[in-house]
Amino acid sequence: MTTRPFRTALATVIALAVLGLVGCGGDGKSAGREPGSASSEVTGTITVFAAASLTESFTQLGKDFEAANPGTEVTFSFAGSSALATQINQGAPVDVFASAASGNMKAVIDAGNGDGTPTTFVRNQLVIAVPKGNPDRIGGLADLAKPDVKVALCAEQVPCGAAARQALDAAGVKLTPVTLEQDVKAALSKVKLGEVDAALVYRTDARTAAADVDGVEFPESAGAVNDYPIVVLKEAANKPTAQAFVEYVLSDPGRAVLTAAGFQAP
Incomplete structure (x- = not known):
C-alpha cells in the first residue's frame, strides 16, 4: 500500500533535481563569463x-x-x-x-x-588639423601645397603617415612637410603649439583637441581608412x-x- 506513493514521491524529487541542474547550466550561458564581468582568474x-x-x-x-x-x-x-x-x-x-x-x-x-x-x-580616418578658427582657410589637401603653408605629417612607417601618403597620392598633391613625426600626437602638438599651419591627423585626435584645433574633413580620407x-x-x-x-x-x-x-x- 505504501510502495506506489513512495515511488511517486521519489520520482518527483529526482525530476526536480534534474530540472535544477538544467536551470543552472543547461543553456550554456551561465557557465560562461559575460565580457567585462568579474572572474576569480581576472586579477x-x-x-x-x-x-x-x-x-x-x-x-x-x-x-x-x-x-x-x-x-x-x-x-x-x-x-x-x-x-x-x-x-x-x-x-x-x-x-x-x-x-x-x-x-x-x-x-x-x-x-x-x-x-x-x-x-x-x-x-579611423584622417582630417586636416588646423588652428582654431582655421585662419589660413584650408579647405582640402590642395591647400596644403601652398608655399606659405607649413605642414606636419607622421613619418611614413607610422600608420597615420602611411594613410596620409595614400590620401595625398589619391588627390595628386605633392608637398614637402616641415617635420615628420613618429606618432600622431606629436604631429598634432605642432599645430597646438603654433609651429605649423596644419597637420594630417586622425579624426579622433582632432576631436580630443577641439579646444585648440579644428578638423577639416576631405574626401580622399575615405580611401585611407586604418x-x-x-x-x-x-x-x-x-x-x-x-x-x-x-x-x-x-x-x-x-x-x-x-x-x-x-x-x-x-
Whole structure:
C-alpha cells in the first residue's frame, strides 16, 4: 500500500533535481563569463601596448575595466604602432597589443608573438588639423601645397603617415612637410603649439583637441581608412586578465567609449 506513493514521491524529487541542474547550466550561458564581468582568474597587472591615437579612449577603458574587475591594474604604453611592434618583437614584456594598422600587427603575428587571431575593433580616418578658427582657410589637401603653408605629417612607417601618403597620392598633391613625426600626437602638438599651419591627423585626435584645433574633413580620407586590430600576446604573463581586457574592449561598454571618441565600427 505504501510502495506506489513512495515511488511517486521519489520520482518527483529526482525530476526536480534534474530540472535544477538544467536551470543552472543547461543553456550554456551561465557557465560562461559575460565580457567585462568579474572572474576569480581576472586579477593582477597587465601591460598594454597601444597606438598613440588610442591614448584617451584606452585610458578610460583601463579605468572602467579596473572598476569592473577589482584587483586588476592596467598599465599602458602609447606610441607609434611601428615602434611598439618592434619593441614586442625584441622581447618587451607585454600582454596585449592594439595597433593602428594591420601591417604592424602582421609584423608581430609573423614573428610568432601573437596568441590567436587579432580582432579588428575599430577604424579611423584622417582630417586636416588646423588652428582654431582655421585662419589660413584650408579647405582640402590642395591647400596644403601652398608655399606659405607649413605642414606636419607622421613619418611614413607610422600608420597615420602611411594613410596620409595614400590620401595625398589619391588627390595628386605633392608637398614637402616641415617635420615628420613618429606618432600622431606629436604631429598634432605642432599645430597646438603654433609651429605649423596644419597637420594630417586622425579624426579622433582632432576631436580630443577641439579646444585648440579644428578638423577639416576631405574626401580622399575615405580611401585611407586604418583598421585597428587587437590581440593577446603569446608571452603574456597574465593571459586570463589580458583576454578579459580584450573582451572588455569588444564589449558594448567598450564600444560605447570608442564610438564617443569618434572611432568607427569595423
